[in-house]
Amino acid sequence: MIYDVQNETMPRDELEQLQLKRLQYLVEKVYYNVPFYRQKFSESGIKPEHIKTLDDVKYLPFTEKQDLRNNYPFGLFAVPKENVVRVHASSGTTGKATVVGYTQRDVNNWAKLMARSFVAAGVTRSDIIHNAYGYGLFTGGLGAHYGAEILGATIVPISGGGTKRQVMLMRDFGPTVLCCTPSYSLYLYETAIASGIDVRDLKLKIGIFGAEPWTDEMRNEIQNKLNLRALNIYGLSEIMGPGVAMECITAQEDMHIWEDHFLVEIIDPATGENLPLGEVGELVITTLTKEAQPLIRYRTRDITRINPIPCKCGRTHYRIERIKGRSDDMLIIRGVNVFPSQIESILLETEGLAPHYQLIVDREGAMDTLEVQVEVDEKLFSDEIKHLQRLEKKIQANIKEFLGVTVKISLVEPRTIERTAGKAKRVIDRRPK
Numbered sequence: 001m002i003y004d005v006q007n008e009t010m011p012r013d014e015l016e017q018l019q020l021k022r023l024q025y026l027v028e029k030v031y032y033n034v035p036f037y038r039q040k041f042s043e044s045g046i047k048p049e050h051i052k053t054l055d056d057v058k059y060l061p062f063t064e065k066q067d068l069r070n071n072y073p074f075g076l077f078a079v080p081k082e083n084v085v086r087v088h089a090s091s092g093t094t095g096k097a098t099v100v101g102y103t104q105r106d107v108n109n110w111a112k113l114m115a116r117s118f119v120a121a122g123v124t125r126s127d128i129i130h131n132a133y134g135y136g137l138f139t140g141g142l143g144a145h146y147g148a149e150i151l152g153a154t155i156v157p158i159s160g161g162g163t164k165r166q167v168m169l170m171r172d173f174g175p176t177v178l179c180c181t182p183s184y185s186l187y188l189y190e191t192a193i194a195s196g197i198d199v200r201d202l203k204l205k206i207g208i209f210g211a212e213p214w215t216d217e218m219r220n221e222i223q224n225k226l227n228l229r230a231l232n233i234y235g236l237s238e239i240m241g242p243g244v245a246m247e248c249i250t251a252q253e254d255m256h257i258w259e260d261h262f263l264v265e266i267i268d269p270a271t272g273e274n275l276p277l278g279e280v281g282e283l284v285i286t287t288l289t290k291e292a293q294p295l296i297r298y299r300t301r302d303i304t305r306i307n308p309i310p311c312k313c314g315r316t317h318y319r320i321e322r323i324k325g326r327s328d329d330m331l332i333i334r335g336v337n338v339f340p341s342q343i344e345s346i347l348l349e350t351e352g353l354a355p356h357y358q359l360i361v362d363r364e365g366a367m368d369t370l371e372v373q374v375e376v377d378e379k380l381f382s383d384e385i386k387h388l389q390r391l392e393k394k395i396q397a398n399i400k401e402f403l404g405v406t407v408k409i410s411l412v413e414p415r416t417i418e419r420t421a422g423k424a425k426r427v428i429d430r431r432p433k
């Protein structure tokens with residue numbers, strides 16, 4: 001099923017024409033309405049009339065997270081404040097929060113794109129959606145909420161936390177769709193088991209998981225445990241919130257990025273140069289329809305590639321690959337680049353481990369060190385110490401072989417790594433600042 005057949009299956013030449021028209025309109029709008037962009041354009045000698053083809057987007061300046069912070073809170077609005085009906089903000093673990101504003105039309109478009117995403121995942125109006133994304137300034141909860149309502153599905157706005165109660169309500173209400181972070185889905189699973197509920201008796205069919213990096217191995221783990229199809233959803237508050245890109249259930253591989261609303265590029269994060277279609281690099285997004293706070297060439301820091309191969313679902317929008325990590329999450333351990341997701345893949349392929357881990361980065365002298373703390377499963381935990389030591393050695397050897405870096409492995413007891421209702425904290429950086 002396709003929610004918006006006309007837009008989702010538009011022939012690519014028509015789609016690109018639409019993108020160009022929207023880009024030209026947008027560039028003119030920000031030039032005349034947002035002093036920040038007017039100044040940036042002037043600095044690089046760009047005038048709206050210079051944008052003649054889609055390719056010309058590369059002459060426009062980038063927007064970075066820091067630009068949002070510098071203009072905190074409302075400095076990038078392109079409409080009068082009275083036209084803004086909602087704001088969200090990202091918590092900002094590093095520095096000031098970044099704020100985003102929406103007009104009524106922005107909120108409506110977002111709901112439609114979320115409805116589109118739900119339908120791509122196989123959700124219909126007869127589904128009951130347990131929405132455990134946090135409600136509030138975080139975009140996850142309300143984003144999924146409005147999308148589900150305009151689709152006509154039944155939404156349970158449970159938000160994050162109160163995990164025991166969540167599993168009780170899941171048993172009683174019989175939701176068929178679960179929305180939360182991938183890590184929280186495993187916490188719900190554990191809590192269900194501890195409460196004597198067999199998740200296989202629940203009615204869950206589909207999981208819409210995102211907001212944090214996760215691997216294919218993690219997907220397998222979740223699908224087996226929760227007995228559902230786990231689909232990947234991508235988004236970021238600066239651009240809109242959840243529903244920027246979504247995997248379809250037909251291919252269950254890579255996420256359609258809704259190109260009638262977002263223009264995407266892949267750049268080399270070090271040089272800022274555009275990379276050829278299909279290469280891995282940093283995703284850059286220009287919002288084509290946002291009214292309140294449009295962004296030009298926003299550097300997401302997310303590392304992925306564009307998959308231009310037509311999808312068997314019939315949608316013509318290109319897909320982006322599962323996010324490999326954020327360029328700012330990449331660890332450099334003794335000169336070797338390591339993404340937490342690469343470690344996750346290796347851990348989850350190892351028998352006897354539970355899918356809960358944390359990476360501790362520290363410094364000894366001039367060297368960065370990495371310790372991988374990972375939980376063992378119950379069965380193994382009661383095993384003899386020498387078995388555990390052997391397992392530690394095995395994981396260490398696998399990481400050395402695949403990533404070329406020596407790390408310390410610490411197997412820890414089941415349920416000792418902190419669980420959260422939102423984004424899991426995978427990396428703890430203890431390096432002196």
Ligand code: DLL
Binds near residue numbers: 213233235241
């Ligand atoms: O996490 C929006 C969202 C809510 C997406 C619910 C999906 C589901 P922010 O808090 O602004 O917004 O964080 C955005 O999270 O730049 C990525 O680094 C990461 N991220 C989001 N989705 C995925 C995903 C929401 N599917 C940042 N895979 C983004 C990997 C993801 N990383």
